[in-house]
Amino acid sequence: MKNKAIYIKCIVVAAFSLLFASCKKFIKEELVTTLTEEYYKTDAGLEDLVKSAYAPLQWKFTGEQSYAMSNFGTDEFREGDQFNNVRYNDYDANLNSNDAFVDAMWTNHYAGIRRCNQGVEMISAFDDPASLTLGTQAKKDIRIAELKALRAFYYFQLLQQMGGVPLVLTVPVQPQYEFPRASEADVYAQIITDLRAAANPLPWRYTGADRGRATKAMAYHYLAKVYLTRGSAVTEQRGQKSTDMDSAIYFANEVIANSGHALEADFGNLFSAAYPDGTIAPLGQVGAPPQSSKAKIDANNASNEIIFAAQFSSNLNLAGSNNQTHLFYPTQYDAGMPGMTRDFFNGRPFRRLRPTDYSIDIFDKINDSRFFKTFQTVFYRNVASNNGLPVFTAANAPNPSLVGLPRVMLGDTAALFIVNPIDRPLLTSQIAAMRYYSVFTRYKQTTTGGAITSDYNGNKYLSMIKFSDPIRLTNTNNEARGIRNGTYARLAETYLIMAEAYGRKGDYPNALNYVNVLRRRAAYKANEARSPQIWQFMGGPNNLNNTEATNLATADLFTTNAPSELYPPSVTSTPDRFIHFMLNERTRELCGEFYRWEDLVRTETLFERTKLYNADISPSFAQYHKRRPIPYLQIIAQQIDGKPMSPDQIAQYQNPGY
Numbered sequence: 001m002k003n004k005a006i007y008i009k010c011i012v013v014a015a016f017s018l019l020f021a022s023c024k025k026f027i028k029e030e031l032v033t034t035l036t037e038e039y040y041k042t043d044a045g046l047e048d049l050v051k052s053a054y055a056p057l058q059w060k061f062t063g064e065q066s067y068a069m070s071n072f073g074t075d076e077f078r079e080g081d082q083f084n085n086v087r088y089n090d091y092d093a094n095l096n097s098n099d100a101f102v103d104a105m106w107t108n109h110y111a112g113i114r115r116c117n118q119g120v121e122m123i124s125a126f127d128d129p130a131s132l133t134l135g136t137q138a139k140k141d142i143r144i145a146e147l148k149a150l151r152a153f154y155y156f157q158l159l160q161q162m163g164g165v166p167l168v169l170t171v172p173v174q175p176q177y178e179f180p181r182a183s184e185a186d187v188y189a190q191i192i193t194d195l196r197a198a199a200n201p202l203p204w205r206y207t208g209a210d211r212g213r214a215t216k217a218m219a220y221h222y223l224a225k226v227y228l229t230r231g232s233a234v235t236e237q238r239g240q241k242s243t244d245m246d247s248a249i250y251f252a253n254e255v256i257a258n259s260g261h262a263l264e265a266d267f268g269n270l271f272s273a274a275y276p277d278g279t280i281a282p283l284g285q286v287g288a289p290p291q292s293s294k295a296k297i298d299a300n301n302a303s304n305e306i307i308f309a310a311q312f313s314s315n316l317n318l319a320g321s322n323n324q325t326h327l328f329y330p331t332q333y334d335a336g337m338p339g340m341t342r343d344f345f346n347g348r349p350f351r352r353l354r355p356t357d358y359s360i361d362i363f364d365k366i367n368d369s370r371f372f373k374t375f376q377t378v379f380y381r382n383v384a385s386n387n388g389l390p391v392f393t394a395a396n397a398p399n400p401s402l403v404g405l406p407r408v409m410l411g412d413t414a415a416l417f418i419v420n421p422i423d424r425p426l427l428t429s430q431i432a433a434m435r436y437y438s439v440f441t442r443y444k445q446t447t448t449g450g451a452i453t454s455d456y457n458g459n460k461y462l463s464m465i466k467f468s469d470p471i472r473l474t475n476t477n478n479e480a481r482g483i484r485n486g487t488y489a490r491l492a493e494t495y496l497i498m499a500e501a502y503g504r505k506g507d508y509p510n511a512l513n514y515v516n517v518l519r520r521r522a523a524y525k526a527n528e529a530r531s532p533q534i535w536q537f538m539g540g541p542n543n544l545n546n547t548e549a550t551n552l553a554t555a556d557l558f559t560t561n562a563p564s565e566l567y568p569p570s571v572t573s574t575p576d577r578f579i580h581f582m583l584n585e586r587t588r589e590l591c592g593e594f595y596r597w598e599d600l601v602r603t604e605t606l607f608e609r610t611k612l613y614n615a616d617i618s619p620s621f622a623q624y625h626k627r628r629p630i631p632y633l634q635i636i637a638q639q640i641d642g643k644p645m646s647p648d649q650i651a652q653y654q655n656p657g658y
Contacts, residue, residue: 040122043131049119050143053150054212056112057310060594061486062321065101067328067353069161070594073625074606075613076359076587077596080351081332081458089353089614091621097632097658105161106631109154110168116151118171120144138201145201149214149222152194153488156226159187160598161628163655177639181630181653185239188230195223204259211302212311212485217259221307221489224252224497229602231504236604248501252494255307261491264305267522267589268373270490273297274468276345276380284402287411289382290345292470294483301485307494310486316473322481326469328352329592330376331461338437339381339389339414342477345470346379346463354461358613359591360442362566362584365419365533366540367547370522372531374591375462381414381437390437398435407435417462418442420537425452464592492518492589500582508555508578515553518589523548557581568612579603601626624657 039045060066064085071077072088079089085101087094123143129135134143151169158165164187166179182190199219206213224247231244255261264270276290294314301309313319330349334342342348355375363371383389392402408414415438420426425443440455456462469482495514503511524530524547534540557565558577571580586599600606606626610617635653638645645653 041126043126043128043133046119046123046126046143047133049115049122050146053112053115053119053147054311056108056154057488058312058320058486059104059108061310061323061325063324064328064352065104066325066594069101069105070597071353071592073610073614074596074600075609076356076591077353078356078614078616079458080354080461082351084352089616090618091625092618093620095629097629097635097654099629102628103631103633105158106634109158112154113151113168114171116147116154117169119147121171141201145198146214148194149198149202149219152191152198153222155187155191156222159184159191160229160601162630163627177637179638183239185237188226188239191226192223195219195226199223205261212309214308217255217261218308218489220251220255220259221494224248224255224494227251228497228501232602232604234604245501245505248497252498252501255491255494256498261307262304263491263517263521264303265521267370270300270303270305271373271466271468273300273470274376274465283398283412284405284409286409289343289380289411292345294471297469297471297483305491306487307489307491309488312483312485314473314483319473319481322473323469323484323486324480324482325467325486326482326484327480329464329467331463332459333379333415336438336460337379337415339383339408340379341383343382344472344477347468347470348478348480351459354458355464356613356615358566359587360419360462362587364551364564366538367524367551368519368522368588369524369528369530370588374464374466376465377417377419377462377531377533378413379415381408381410381412384410396435408437414438415440418537419462419533422452424537424539426537466592487593496582496586496589499585503578503582511578512553512555515585519551519553520548522588523551568608570608580605583609622657624655627655629658630654
């Protein structure tokens with residue numbers, strides 16, 4: 001049990017080899033070997049202590065915990081055919097207090113909290129007017145504010161997953177074995193206190209070398225989100241107050257109006273490394289498969305829309321596990337698709353999860369560009385050799401000059417995923433007449449009026465491309481370590497927080513104003529290139545007109561049972577439809593961006609929506625799964641009045657159902 005006391009207390013010194021091996025930008029990239037406690041009583045040591053408090057931000061993006069604890073077990077994603085961690089999607093008996101991800105989240109976040117606590121105490125006590133970094137109270141206040149913002153952030157992450165957790169706000173002088181769980185209300189209150197205290201000394205944002213630090217914009221964004229989360233409770237007791245929505249609106253508006261952060265002009269600019277850089281070869285001409293560039297990843301990372309992100313290094317000698325989220329979403333394009341082999345552009349396909357029908361159907365694919373900027377529907381031939389690839393014959397060549405040539409040239413479309421609606425199934429004869437090597441049709445039938453089937457399955461499905469990282473750390477196709485930063489907050493979410501808070505107050509016109517800022521951006525612009533599927537298979541117009549007018553949201557979408565919103569059968573009132581409408585808007589804007597499980601828990605809709613929209617959910621899924629279990633190692637180390645907990649005390653300490 002002594003080890004467990006250290007486990008939650010956490011020793012700071014051990015963090016630094018990780019810190020300098022994996023972070024970048026404001027964290028100086030140099031290796032530190034031997035450190036002692038005395039080092040952290042110097043101004044340089046205290047600066048490094050503050051920087052070490054950022055290192056736990058990376059954990060979420062460095063492994064499969066990213067999607068398992070955020071996107072699995074929700075309405076947005078289900079299992080691919082090479083799935084791991086299925087306990088998080090099926091909610092089976094393997095999701096218990098011995099779970100490795102739950103344990104790692106606990107230790108990682110309390111490690112961050114421990115560093116924050118030590119930094120606040122040591123910087124407060126530091127007194128050296130000659131210090132260039134901490135010589136004035138104003139400079140000390142900025143670093144203390146950073147640490148309080150980070151402490152609040154770590155507690156908010158734990159709170160959303162596990163409910164009330166121990167509040168540890170000081171560094172224990174002796175080994176400590178008693179860590180009683182605080183109520184959710186008390187944890188919310190502490191988070192709000194820390195964020196409010198942090199906001200004033202901090203600048204709105206940083207650019208250049210200090211990008212990545214906590215800022216006033218970060219603190220205010222999370223204040224808005226925390227107030228919205230607390231105030232979303234209907235049946236649960238989170239300490240919610242009648243003023244929570246007003247507070248959410250105030251702080252969200254501060255970020256939108258005063259932070260200097262701005263939305264990207266094009267939604268796709270946030271993830272543009274996934275799009276081809278060059279011109280794809282026309283029919284019958286040899287081209288080259290698409291490639292990307294580090295410059296595009298750097299531009300994505302530097303977007304002024306991003307408010308807060310975990311920083312990752314592109315220096316091979318200093319990198320750690322790095323961001324691996326790009327691995328989990330690609331379909332198996334490197335097998336079962338002639339003309340395709342594994343490459344950097346399309347990524348390494350772990351095939352862990354695929355979008356549900358809900359995630360595909362909730363987009364207006366004709367008017368809203370976000371669908372085709374979120375999911376990949378085309379694969380371009382990247383195999384150079386023509387050996388074994390189908391060629392044009394006299395019977396199917398578009399013109400005689402193509403007879404004997406491959407039906408698809410290098411750089412041209414080798415595989416097409418057709419996203420037709422169910423009321424527009426394609427005939428198998430139409431599909432067979434297409435020249436592509438592989439066609440995967442969402443809905444097809446052999447004869448008109450016949451049975452409708454689909455080519456989509458756990459192995460061949462739409463790949464989400466938001467986290468695509470075509471560069472990575474080395475030039476081997478199996479390289480897992482990406483260089484994309486891990487985004488925690490971007491301004492588009494601030495707009496959605498603002499909209500939902502207004503709607504929860506019954507002010508639907510203002511709610512729609514903020515939703516429609518994002519919908520205007522998402523609309524196709526005049527002359528913007530778009531997928532030909534829109535007019536070939538979806539019934540959309542064959543033109544390049546601006547779709548802003550047809551993409552705007554109106555109150556009819558939630559004051560009536562609008563078919564486009566796929567409302568659950570139990571949702572019948574305008575206030576309830578509005579909440580589900582906002583969940584739909586969050587999918588259209590934020591699909592896959594590691595918010596969904598928390599969103600459904602926050603809105604008390606996890607059980608209903610997941611059961612309705614996720615075909616893989618098992619009968620073992622229950623209401624109590626709205627909380628993760630408290631780790632077993634924490635429980636067996638916990639004492640009460642100097643004694644190990646009794647079975648009854650253990651049951652009270654653990655979340656219900658576990």
